[in-house]
Structures are given as C-alpha cells and as structure tokens.
Amino acid sequence: xxxxxxxxxxxxxxxxxxxxxxxxxxxxxxxxxxxxxxxxxxxxxxxxxxxxxxxxxxxxxxxxxxxxxxxxxxxxxxxxxxxxxxxxxxxxxxxxxxxxxxxxxxxxxxxxxxxxxxxxxxxxxxxxxxxxxxxxxxxxxxxxxxxxxxxxxxxxxxxxxxxxxxxxxxxxxxxxxxxxxxxxxxxxxxxxxxxxxxxxxxxxxxxxxxxxxxxxxxxxxxxxxxxxxxxxxxxxxxxxxxxxxxxxxxxxxxxxxxxxxxxxxxxxxxxxxxxxxxxxxxxxxxxxxxxxxxxxxxxxxxxxxxxxxxx
Ligand code: GYE
Numbered sequence: 648x649x650x651x652x653x654x655x656x657x658x659x660x661x662x663x664x665x666x667x668x669x670x671x672x673x674x675x676x677x678x679x680x681x682x683x684x685x686x687x688x689x690x691x692x693x694x695x696x697x698x699x700x701x702x703x704x705x706x707x708x709x710x711x712x713x714x715x716x717x718x719x720x721x722x723x724x725x726x727x728x729x730x731x732x733x734x735x736x737x738x739x740x741x742x743x744x745x746x747x748x749x750x751x752x753x754x755x756x757x758x759x760x761x762x763x764x765x766x767x768x769x770x771x772x773x774x775x776x777x778x779x780x781x782x783x784x785x786x787x788x789x790x791x792x793x794x795x796x797x798x799x800x801x802x803x804x805x806x807x808x809x810x811x812x813x814x815x816x817x818x819x820x821x822x823x824x825x826x827x828x829x830x831x832x833x834x835x836x837x838x839x840x841x842x843x844x845x846x847x848x849x850x851x852x853x854x855x856x857x858x859x860x861x862x863x864x865x866x867x868x869x870x871x872x873x874x875x876x877x878x879x880x881x882x883x884x885x886x887x888x889x890x891x892x893x894x895x896x897x898x899x900x901x902x903x904x905x906x907x908x909x910x911x912x913x914x915x916x917x918x919x920x921x922x923x924x925x926x927x928x929x930x931x932x933x934x935x936x937x938x939x940x941x942x943x944x945x946x947x948x949x950x951x952x953x954x955x956x957x958x
Contacts, residue, residue: 665695667715668724672703675861677887680909683957688912712736726750729799750911753801763929765911773809779903789853792842793825796858806858828862835862839869854882860892893950906938
C-alpha cells in the first residue's frame with residue numbers, strides 16, 4: 648500500500664503545474680493584495696508560480712510572456728497594464744498551446760487569444776460611483792474633478808464611461824477637470840493639488856471622483872493641506888474598497904467606494920484546473936461583484952475585516 652501511495656504522490660508531484668504571472672507592478676494597495684492572494688492560492692493548490700513584476704511597463708510584460716513561453720509553462724496569468732498592443736505576444740502563447748488568463752483588466756485583442764478574463768464590469772463600477780453622487784447631491788449644482796487611472800488601461804477608459812453614463816441628464820453635475828493620477832497615491836495627491844489651485848483653492852470643487860481608492864487617499868492629503876475638509880467640503884467617491892480608504896470613511900474624510908475583490912486568482916485557477924483536467928472551456932469573461940459601500944456600512948469594521956484578506 649505504501650508503495651502505491653508513494654507512486655501516486657510522485658505522479659501528482661510530477662504533474663505540478665507551472666504558471667507564469669505577469670503582474671503590472673504594485674502601484675496600489677489593491678494590486679499588492681491581488682499579488683499576495685495569487686501567491687497564496689498557488690501555494691495552496693500546489694501550483695509552481697513564476698512571478699514577474701513589470702514596474703508598470705508594457706514592454707516588461709511582453710518580455711515576461713515571451714520568457715514564460717520559452718520556459719514552456721502550463722499557463723500564463725496576465726494583468727494587462729494597457730488595453731492595446733498584445734496580439735503578437737498572445738499569439739506566441741497560443742501557438743505554444745499555453746492558455747492565458749487575463750486578471751482585472753481587459754485587452755483589445757480577439758478573445759480567441761486568451762482562455763478567459765477574470766474581472767469586474769468596469770463600466771458598471773463607474774455607473775455605481777456616479778449613481779451614488781447623483782443621489783447624494785440631488786439637484787444641487789456640483790462641479791466634479793476626476794482622477795483617472797493609467798492612461799489607455801481598460802479601467803481608466805471604462806470607469807470614465809460609466810461615471811458619465813450615470814450623470815447624463817443631471818445637468819447640475821459637471822466634470823470640470825479630469826487628469827490621470829496613474830492609480831497611485833503620490834500622483835493622486837499631486838494632481839489634486841493642481842485641481843485645488845485651479846479651482847479657487849478648492850472652493851469651487853463639490854466632489855472628487857477617483858478611479859481608485861489609492862489616488863483618493865493621496866487627494867485627501869492634498870485637500871487637508873489646502874485647509875478644506877475632505878468628505879464634507881469636497882465629497883469623495885472612489886473604487887477598490889481597500890482598508891486605508893475605509894479608515895478615511897470612518898473618519899468622515901471620504902464618502903463612498905465600489906468594491907473590487909483582489910481575489911481574481913481563485914476563479915482563474917479554478918478555470919485552469921478544469922481546463923488542464925479535461926479541456927473544459929470556461930466562459931470568456933468571469934465577472935466579479937461590484938458592491939457600493941458608504942459611511943453607513945461600518946467602514947471601521949470593513950477596514951479591519953479586509954486587513955486579514957491579504958492587504
Ligand atoms: O482599481 C487599481 C489598480 O486594474 C481594476 O488597477 C484594476 C485597477 C485597480 O491599480 O487599484
């Protein structure tokens with residue numbers, strides 16, 4: 648019996664799958680949590696994960712994909728920093744019969760170049776954020792400034808679209824300034840400083856819409872340094888639902904966020920394990936939830952709960 652068990656174990660170990668993960672970088676707390684959870688999930692499932700941090704450069708991601716193909720990995724995870732320019736790298740993986748799973752962002756390439764994409768409905772997230780502001784301000788005039796995500800990324804494009812969908816027809820709400828903060832706290836602070844200067848020291852700004860919580864956290868610092876109260880002088884709505892943003896909400900310094908789970912790897916590895924086992928083809932898009940949280944939703948408790956989630 649021992650011999651049979653040993654042989655079975657060896658066979659299982661021999662079939663341990665190797666997955667190459669081309670991660671964008673660690674531009675936000677949310678992205679760092681996604682990386683942590685992906686490594687944890689690989690460990691739990693006995694998957695050998697080869698991790699590559701692209702420092703937010705597409706050329707580094709393309710080089711990583713090519714290296715994974717050369718290594719002959721069993722699958723590739725890709726969080727694509729921007730939406731365009733992936734066809735040749737994805738074609739190389741396809742020619743090598745290596746399935747690619749997209750995480751949290753989309754690509755413009757044809758969907759026969761990847762097995763599936765795991766992520767939220769990014770347009771809907773913008774609509775949820777905009778819908779909250781419409782409810783909050785009613786028919787009061789509201790001049791909005793927008794901190795956009797990384798230029799050319801699908802979340803920046805789609806979250807901008809969704810927010811505009813939601814405020815359409817509400818002429819009292821107007822986006823007066825919009826600029827990328829590249830999803831980072833430091834750039835969110837910097838760009839918010841320029842918005843405040845350009846808008847009468849911030850007196851003419853009613854609300855900030857930030858495409859992620861990290862840029863909003865940076866902007867909150869800038870608003871306080873300008874002598875204004877974030878969360879009341881300037882309403883703040885963002886997306887990700889990370890602990891530091893919940894803490895700002897608990898302090899009354901931010902108002903609402905739309906949750907994005909950092910656990911994209913769970914559905915991704917589930918799809919890959921089914922595909923490896925018997926060729927099961929997953930749907931091309933595996934959608935994660937987008938829940939709105941406001942100050943009424945125990946933000947301090949949410950901050951604590953998420954701290955144990957890999958953030
Ligand atoms: O919102 C942000 C990260 O791709 C949707 O990327 C993701 C975004 C997320 O930088 O924090």
